[in-house]
Amino acid sequence: MATFAMGAMITACSDWDDHYDAGSAVSGSATSTIWQNIESNNNLSQFAALVKKAGYDAVLNTTQTYTVWAPLNGTFDYEALSSLGNDKLVKEFVQNHIARSNFPATGTLNERIFMLNEKVIDFEGAGSYTIGGIEVAQPNVSSLNGVIHTTNGKVDFLSNIFESLEPGEFAIDSISNYFHAYDVLRLSESKSIQGPVVNGQITYLDSVFDDYNYLTENLYATHISREDSNYTMIVPTNTAWNKAMAAIAPYYNYVDSFTFIETPSTTTSQQNPVPVKIDAAQLRDSVTHFMLARGLFYNNNLYDNGKIQQLKDGQSLVVDSLVTTGYDVLFSEDAANLFRGTTHLKKSNGDFFVTGDSLYTHPWLFWNPLIKVEAELSQYQASSQNGTLTSTFISSGRQNPDVPGVVSNRGYVDVQPATNVSNPIVTFYLPNVRSTTYRIYGVFVPANITNTYITEVKPHLVEVGIGYNNADGSVPRRPDVLGSNFSNDPTKVDTVYFGEFTFPIAYFGTGNYYPYLRVTSRLTSGNRDNYDNHLRIDCLLLVPKELDEYVKEHPDYKYQSDAFSSLFF
Numbered sequence: 001m002a003t004f005a006m007g008a009m010i011t012a013c014s015d016w017d018d019h020y021d022a023g024s025a026v027s028g029s030a031t032s033t034i035w036q037n038i039e040s041n042n043n044l045s046q047f048a049a050l051v052k053k054a055g056y057d058a059v060l061n062t063t064q065t066y067t068v069w070a071p072l073n074g075t076f077d078y079e080a081l082s083s084l085g086n087d088k089l090v091k092e093f094v095q096n097h098i099a100r101s102n103f104p105a106t107g108t109l110n111e112r113i114f115m116l117n118e119k120v121i122d123f124e125g126a127g128s129y130t131i132g133g134i135e136v137a138q139p140n141v142s143s144l145n146g147v148i149h150t151t152n153g154k155v156d157f158l159s160n161i162f163e164s165l166e167p168g169e170f171a172i173d174s175i176s177n178y179f180h181a182y183d184v185l186r187l188s189e190s191k192s193i194q195g196p197v198v199n200g201q202i203t204y205l206d207s208v209f210d211d212y213n214y215l216t217e218n219l220y221a222t223h224i225s226r227e228d229s230n231y232t233m234i235v236p237t238n239t240a241w242n243k244a245m246a247a248i249a250p251y252y253n254y255v256d257s258f259t260f261i262e263t264p265s266t267t268t269s270q271q272n273p274v275p276v277k278i279d280a281a282q283l284r285d286s287v288t289h290f291m292l293a294r295g296l297f298y299n300n301n302l303y304d305n306g307k308i309q310q311l312k313d314g315q316s317l318v319v320d321s322l323v324t325t326g327y328d329v330l331f332s333e334d335a336a337n338l339f340r341g342t343t344h345l346k347k348s349n350g351d352f353f354v355t356g357d358s359l360y361t362h363p364w365l366f367w368n369p370l371i372k373v374e375a376e377l378s379q380y381q382a383s384s385q386n387g388t389l390t391s392t393f394i395s396s397g398r399q400n401p402d403v404p405g406v407v408s409n410r411g412y413v414d415v416q417p418a419t420n421v422s423n424p425i426v427t428f429y430l431p432n433v434r435s436t437t438y439r440i441y442g443v444f445v446p447a448n449i450t451n452t453y454i455t456e457v458k459p460h461l462v463e464v465g466i467g468y469n470n471a472d473g474s475v476p477r478r479p480d481v482l483g484s485n486f487s488n489d490p491t492k493v494d495t496v497y498f499g500e501f502t503f504p505i506a507y508f509g510t511g512n513y514y515p516y517l518r519v520t521s522r523l524t525s526g527n528r529d530n531y532d533n534h535l536r537i538d539c540l541l542l543v544p545k546e547l548d549e550y551v552k553e554h555p556d557y558k559y560q561s562d563a564f565s566s567l568f569f
Helices: 002-014 034-039 042-054 078-082 086-097 173-180 214-218 238-251 280-293 305-310 332-338 545-553
Strands: 066-071 098-100 108-114 120-126 129-131 134-143 146-151 183-187 193-198 201-206 209-213 231-235 257-261 273-277 297-299 321-323 329-331 343-347 350-354 371-374 381-385 387-393 411-417 425-429 437-444 461-467 480-487 494-502 516-521 535-544
Touching (some): 034 134, 034 146, 042 066, 042 086, 066 086, 086 098, 098 108, 173 280, 209 214, 297 305, 305 321, 305 350, 321 332, 516 535, 535 545
Parallel strands (some): 066 146, 231 350
Antiparallel strands (some): 066 098, 120 129, 183 209, 193 201, 321 329, 387 411, 437 494, 437 535
């Protein structure tokens, strides 16, 4: 086998007579280390000087097996590399040309090589070879502890996505500062050497710490610093960042103290007000920054996201949908807009898109989304009077086929009146409300939703009110009434528009503190024969005003929330 391998290498070397200048030939001894062979060749003196400056002459002089791709003198900018700091020289040049183990150039190659800096670089060819697209001038210089391949140039160092979050060619200081504020060193238990247990705690004889970033963890994009991952990041310039922050801020108008009504009722004495105190400035800063960042990351290996990698500058992205690492879905129009005016840069673990002066995204995609309150979920049922609440679920296939429409989440709340003449009242918490204007809808379910034998169904007649906080955090004396005569179409699962309302303060991120919406049956002795006081409510929809207007102006627009199936189609 040794004879066969040597013959293959001799044949491969002989095939190279036409591929390199004899004056650039490098000699080697199989009884000398890689470092000794590099140091003894004048054509590698520049590479040798940089390796020695970096302290890697000792590394290549050990019994550990390495493969080195050594650029010949004059094929790279030696002076520029000499001026680098040692850390940068090691990572971006020296380690970028060395790999552990032996990788000879023989036959047909299509190898992905992990370099010492953990970059993955392609080593490929058949008869003639390249490493990272750079021509191998002379392959297979045998050494005692591995092999040397000389090259006509240095291998380009590609930063990964996280390493690229540094100001330089592009003005991205704002996003860089934001992300790096969450950098930490975290103990790697697997890499550290354990010592004795002292007072019940594990100690370490040798502690190894890894760089870590808690922000990328919260964005489900932890692996943007790993070389074996494949991500896309959209990177706002400082101008785009500042514009976006200015656009987001009004949705998060917090106050330091406000009153939460824990058990809303129709009488003030039964409301049980709870005082709430927060650090409004800190929460606003944290939330607005996070909301900007949440739509910037995409895993290229999932869904249709892989098509991003083929996008060229100036092209429009054509894709059915994209999915962020936080599982927000952007359909074709929004996906294409996100890449408008961007500059595409390839990175070692994916793709980097730097914006122009604007980040093209609608506010409802990330920082002001539609809010859907599933009425059947107990955590949103604040209180009830004059009736009994029952959460009812419809299993697949049980919906009456004669009733058109979709019951959201396959469930609704059934509000049984206490008596035939009672007007039940049910109040729902409204989670994650922002300080903005919503158009509010309620979705009602007819009495025959599962029973085909019910032949007569009646509509509801209801009053709707909103309980909220004023701009100073106080609670109005009585809930605002949106309207008193809302009625639904009982022949279908029907969406009813209640009206428009602007919340003065934001509640998102404050904890389980919410404003509320109250639905009251309005039957009287004069209309009881025409309406049904047995309420059946599927869900409530708080649609940002700008989204509501946009959808009605663009009927083909597709948005991620399934609430639109009952709202607009």
